[in-house]
Amino acid sequence: MPALMVQGAGSNVGKSLIVAGLCRAARLRGLSVAPFKPQNMSNNAAVTVDGGEIGRAQALQARASGRDPVVDMNPVLLKPESETGSQVIVQGRRVATVRARDYAALKPRLMAPVLESFGRLKAQVDLVIVEGAGSPAEVNLRAGDIANMGFARAADVPVLLVGDIDRGGVIAQMVGTHAVLDAGDLGMVEGFSINKFRGDVRLFDEGYRLIAERTGWRGMGVIPWFAGASRLPAEDALDLRVASRGGRVKIACLTLPRIANFDDLDPLAAEPEVDLVMVRAGEAIPGDAAVVILPGTKSTRADLAALRAEGWDVDLAAHLRRGGHVLGICGGYQMLGRTVADPQGIEGAAGATEGLGLLDVDTVMTADKRLARVTGARDGVPFAGYEIHIGQTEGPDRARPFAQVEGRNEGAVKGRVAGTYLHGMFADDAFRAAWLAGIGAQGGARYEAGVEEALDQLAAHLETHMDVEAVLSLAR
Structure with missing residues (x-):
């Protein structure tokens, strides 16, 4: 069954939300869809129906897909325990705690369970939407990579590259990524999109055209900032944002x-x-x-x-x-x-x-x-x-x-x-x-209903500002 991978030109570009939105959009089109992230790093984990743990973002993406979360959706999860070491979860179970410098030696042994989980998941649905981790531009980490281009090439999954304009420098992000990738990795990228735009998106027309010209990649849309993100569970403690209403x-x-x-x-x-x-x-x-x-x-x-x-x-x-x-x-x-x-x-x-x-x-x-x-x-x-x-x-x-x-x-x-x-x-x-x-205090919020509404709104947001039909057609 076909698959598509969303990678980022940097960390925290909004990959998790875009995958969740695409999963909900595909589901609303009548497709059976599942999320997949080969490797995640997060201390926000979810317990799966098959008794393991995966990243919270993949549990949200599973919900967007209308599926129960299972360990195959995130076969490798790193849970930082200190500034230099992380607990390593493989297919839902803790296997080791390693220092960052030692993880590189462990990575080559993890591609097999990653591909095994991907194969099982792919056999169950019409479409798998994969989320990368960090950025493929971190070419110093390319050897033994299981999170971005290493996985994409091993599993033959085409890539949509996403850039974050909110932080500035998005043209350099995209063109720079194109410049540092080798020919084989470049061949996996089928298109790009720009995320988190604030204001009139037409003001970025020239920048959007310049990225397409410099890279040869097909543009899939400029996505405005999605305000409803605050109603969805956060994953990264570095981006901890709790939107309180300032009650009594x-x-x-x-x-x-x-x-x-x-x-x-x-x-x-x-x-x-x-x-x-x-x-x-x-x-x-x-x-x-x-x-x-x-x-x-x-x-x-x-x-x-x-x-x-x-x-x-x-x-x-x-x-x-x-x-x-x-x-x-x-x-x-x-x-x-x-x-x-x-x-x-x-x-x-x-x-x-x-x-x-x-x-x-x-x-x-x-x-x-x-x-x-x-x-x-x-x-x-x-x-x-x-x-x-x-x-x-x-x-x-x-x-x-x-x-x-x-x-x-x-x-x-x-x-x-x-x-x-x-x-x-x-x-x-x-x-x-x-x-x-x-x-x-008096409670009155409808939390779970609010999450469902936000996922529907996210899918509609992508349908409005992104060529979702073209993005889904990239899958092979």
């Missing part, structure tokens, strides 16, 4: 250095009565916050040290004295306990770290990672969510659970402090409304 009840979330699965916050930001504030390094926790959230993290002990270095532990104590609430999610839950022990050195140097002591529980990191989609209930309100974590947490406060999940106690509660391993629970409108009522 303030919820503060700590922006930890290795924050993970922060799309938990998006449904809260969509609520008109919520003012969601991301507390960043160098900032104090707002004194008028009703709730402080400690989010997920890829390195609990390292981020616990960062939390203390910022003085947020002192702020949390003051917040509780004022009558505020605290919620820890996943790694944030682990931080709230008495100790976090990592005897095997899974997340860093072996050892143990004193927790914040706000919950009477202790955590021990283990090599086994729990990956599960779950259903549960809290105070009689049902919800669906997922778990994605290493570590086991036990202690007396577990007798007062955060929720009941499939017949077992989940999480811990002590007064106005709560911890849970559950992600995704706030996406459920009824659950979110019940939780907000407990802090004096």
